[in-house]
Amino acid sequence: MKYCVECGTRLEERPLEGEGIIPYCPKCNEFRFPIYSCAVSMEILNPDKNKVLLIKQYGRDFNILVAGYINKGESAENAVKREVMEEIGLDVSNIKFNKSKYFEPSNTLMVNFSCVADTEDLSHMTNEVDSAKWYPFKEAKKEIKQGSLAHEFLLNFLNCAK
Numbered sequence: 456m457k458y459c460v461e462c463g464t465r466l467e468e469r470p471l472e473g474e475g476i477i478p479y480c481p482k483c484n485e486f487r488f489p490i491y492s493c494a495v496s497m498e499i500l501n502p503d504k505n506k507v508l509l510i511k512q513y514g515r516d517f518n519i520l521v522a523g524y525i526n527k528g529e530s531a532e533n534a535v536k537r538e539v540m541e542e543i544g545l546d547v548s549n550i551k552f553n554k555s556k557y558f559e560p561s562n563t564l565m566v567n568f569s570c571v572a573d574t575e576d577l578s579h580m581t582n583e584v585d586s587a588k589w590y591p592f593k594e595a596k597k598e599i600k601q602g603s604l605a606h607e608f609l610l611n612f613l614n615c616a617k
């Protein structure tokens with residue numbers, strides 16, 4: 456962020472007590488904290504908790520985790536519930552935080568959760584998703600796009616879940 460979001464003036468860097476060096480607009484006389492998006496991604500488990508749901512989306516031929524942006528004013532946990540319902544048509548509970556990581560290409564803080572679906576029934580999946588399939592953990596590790604952030608989150612989750 457180089458310019459003030461309100462007035463377009465070039466930002467300066469100034470120290471703010473307890474926060475470090477923060478961009479500052481000399482015209483507005485306001486600190487301008489960096490702006491970025493927040494999104495959730497989730498390991499959705501089947502009721503027996505021995506499989507994880509991977510999806511294909513946007514016409515791409517590789518497996519990823521279900522993910523979506525957190526709305527302004529919404530909690531991350533609610534975004535997990537809402538996105539899974541919107542995309543897969545599944546009700547989830549037992550939502551647990553795993554790990555978060557800043558993803559530079561989309562200027563997004565990705566927050567990863569696990570959750571448990573009330574059924575394995577995928578017949579209510581919406582057209583936001585091309586395909587979805589339950590994978591046993593071992594298979595999921597191989598089937599998810601290697602080297603992706605989703606891959607990193609999945610490995611972290613499975614290592615912690617042992």
Ligand SMILES: [Zn+2]
Nearest residue numbers: 459462480483
């Ligand atoms: Zn300004």
